[in-house]
Amino acid sequence: MSETKAKPVILTGAKPSGELTLGNYLGAIRNWATMMDDFECFFPIVDLHAITVPYKPADLRQRTYQCLAQYLACGLDPARSHIFLQSQITGHTELNWLLACLTPVGDLHRMTQFKEKSAKPGASVNSGLLFYPVLMAADILLYNADRVPVGEDQKQHLEMARNLAQRFNHTYSDTFKVPEPFIPKAGARVMSLQNPTRKMSKSDDNENDYLLLLDPPNRLRKKIMSAVTDSGSEVRADPEKPGITNLLNIFSAVSDRSIADLEKEFGSQGYGTFKKAVAEAVVARLEPIQEKYHELISNKDYLHQVLREGGEVAQKRAYRMLSKVYRKAGFVART
């Protein structure tokens, strides 16, 4: 009799700190959608991570529903993955505490994202911002994830999760797998439209920096037409031309055409014609996602059902790991 081998576990999620951007889609979610057959996928919406910056409770709730409907509209399938809310699972914050007690504060102060976010003028630097990577480590280790898809910006945090897994195993006894980074085949790093040397982020202050998955077609067109370009007029990918290179990368990712092919067609057509073509390609790629999203967002019963079903599996897994962790760390078991 042949035995079915358990699939390796993948864990990854987005935080509802704003509306999802084209960067979140091209750099992350569209790749997650290709992993569901080969891996057991846990796709939380990591809402506890969204409160390290000031926010309004009503916005958080609305963005969480929007994020869920966008996960589904972008192709995440609840029948082939576990989709749930981090805040609804007991275990993330508990494991966060145990791991925090193994984390030197100096390591947290050295994290690039903390340094950048806390250096922003007017930033409110709370301890949550500092402890973000420990909670992220807890998210990953709670499900004993084998692999974690990461972009460049998250590599340092994954390294911390790996170190914490090793430190826990060494301090107590073998408990966690040490998660490996997973670099998807088609990864794109989408840069800000107004400042193309920085990544596109949903919490950017200027709305012209980012393209939202839910921006109506005319807003998408307007933002792309007003994207910063470079001197000269040739459409060519070149580190000296970060604005045009970013638009070429976006065009290539949404149209599945190679950069070389696009350079050949648009090289000498001028920036205006090129930008119009980029805008139409982005609109065409996002239109079906937006249509699906609008169907889903009004169906709260279905959204709750997805969270209930995904949450049930996640909670079982989390309880199992949490009891093991408590036992290994010397806590008396509940009887």
Ligand code: AQP
């Ligand atoms: N611009 C981007 N290009 C490629 N990938 C990106 N990701 C985010 N921005 C880009 C990837 O999206 C996934 C989910 O990200 P997140 O929501 O958990 O947090 P983030 O990376 O901090 O995203 P933002 O938009 O920059 O949020 P804020 O502004 O709130 O900090 C991750 O896999 C990320 O790599």
